[in-house]
Amino acid sequence: xxxxxxxxxxxxxxxxxxxxxxxxxxxxxxxxxxxxxxxxxxxxxxxxxxxxxxxxxxxxxxxxxxxxxxxxxxxxxxxxxxxxxxxxxxxxxxxxxxxxxxxxxxxxxxxxxxxxxxxxxxxxxxxxxxxxxxxxxxxxxxxxxxxxxxxxxxxxxxxxxxxxxxxxxxxxxxxxxxxxxxxxxxxxxxxx
Amino acid sequence: xxxxxxxxxxxxxxxxxxxxxxxxxxxxxxxxxxxxxxxxxxxxxxxxxxxxxxxxxxxxxxxxxxxxxxxxxxxxxxxxxxxxxxxxxxxxxxxxxxxxxxxxxxxxxxxxxxxxxxxxxxxxx
Numbered sequence: 001x002x003x004x005x006x007x008x009x010x011x012x013x014x015x016x017x018x019x020x021x022x023x024x025x026x027x028x029x030x031x032x033x034x035x036x037x038x039x040x041x042x043x044x045x046x047x048x049x050x051x052x053x054x055x056x057x058x059x060x061x062x063x064x065x066x067x068x069x070x071x072x073x074x075x076x077x078x079x080x081x082x083x084x085x086x087x088x089x090x091x092x093x094x095x096x097x098x099x100x101x102x103x104x105x106x107x108x109x110x111x112x113x114x115x116x117x118x119x120x121x122x123x124x125x126x127x128x129x130x131x132x133x134x135x136x137x138x139x140x141x142x143x144x145x146x147x148x149x150x151x152x153x154x155x156x157x158x159x160x161x162x163x164x165x166x167x168x169x170x171x172x173x174x175x176x177x178x179x180x181x182x183x184x185x186x187x188x189x190x191x192x
Numbered sequence: 193x194x195x196x197x198x199x200x201x202x203x204x205x206x207x208x209x210x211x212x213x214x215x216x217x218x219x220x221x222x223x224x225x226x227x228x229x230x231x232x233x234x235x236x237x238x239x240x241x242x243x244x245x246x247x248x249x250x251x252x253x254x255x256x257x258x259x260x261x262x263x264x265x266x267x268x269x270x271x272x273x274x275x276x277x278x279x280x281x282x283x284x285x286x287x288x289x290x291x292x293x294x295x296x297x298x299x300x301x302x303x304x305x306x307x308x309x310x311x312x313x314x315x316x317x
Contacts, residue, residue, distance in 0.1 A: 014264065014266045015264060015266075016263075016264055016266065016267070021267075024263075024267050024270065024271075025270070027271070028270050028271055028273075028274040029274070031271065031274040031275060031278065032274055032277050032278060032281075035274070035275065035277075035278030035281070036278060036281055038278075039278060039281060039282040039285075039286075040289075042282075043282075043285070043286055043289045043290050044289070046290060047289065047290050047291075047292070047302070048302075048305065048306065048309075049309075050305075050306075050309035053309070060227070064223065064227050067223055068220070068223065071216065071219050071220065071223065072216070074216075074253060074257055075212055075213070075216040075257075077257075078212050078257045079209060079212060082207065082208065082209060082212070128305065171257070171258075172258050175253050175254070175257045175258045176258070178253055178257075179250045179253050179254065182246050182249045182250050182253070183246050183250065185226075185246070186226065186242035186243055186246050190226065190227070190230050190238070190242040191230070191238065191242060191243075
């Protein structure tokens, strides 16, 4: 057992599997990245009254729809994790791809929303709020894309019953991406 | 292998498709409340329903979907440390960023922005 497994994979000072520990550290570093963005929002929102004038132009329906999509995809990936633990690799594979589908829907809604906004003249350089909007939502979208690519790679391992524990690892990451959106939604779409 | 069968013993009660679906439904209800609340145009209610509920939703996802509820304390301490870093960033920069003037300094670009909007200057877009 584990003859080809790297030493670091099985070593665990903390009692936490190395892969899971690494993902938690990634999440920790992401907290600083997105936390910094959120703090930036709070500071500027309180400083400039006109901020709310700009934010009134975002599409609440699109934001709410994307929140619904990401929450649903979070359910799918936790189900994929559950079935991976149950050694049901087929169901796990299907739920992983349902999650990827959720990510695709999210990006589709976002790209339609951005197209409409850019065509209406709201670009990244047009106003302070829009700079924040495109930066925060853009960085988040990059994380969504990264998660989808990693899930796609992991899914084919799962199909071969290899490295099933990685479903949990990508799940932790994906839930974090969901949590970031849970905070971005009220900031960008509700607090007008 | 033993490492992977990590100690999620009391996880059984917080585990399984039915349980996850229940959490998901609660999250959807909270989403609806967070959209409807601010429509009532009450500032306090908006803060509670939009941001208060966002915190509750985030904690639910972390606790039940990320299984943080049954994760080792080490992870909690690490995440708290990161949140502290964010708070320190806020404390270190807020005084300068949130003010437009201070002793012997003035943020002229911030003043220009405010004047531009007070004067209803034509939007750049």
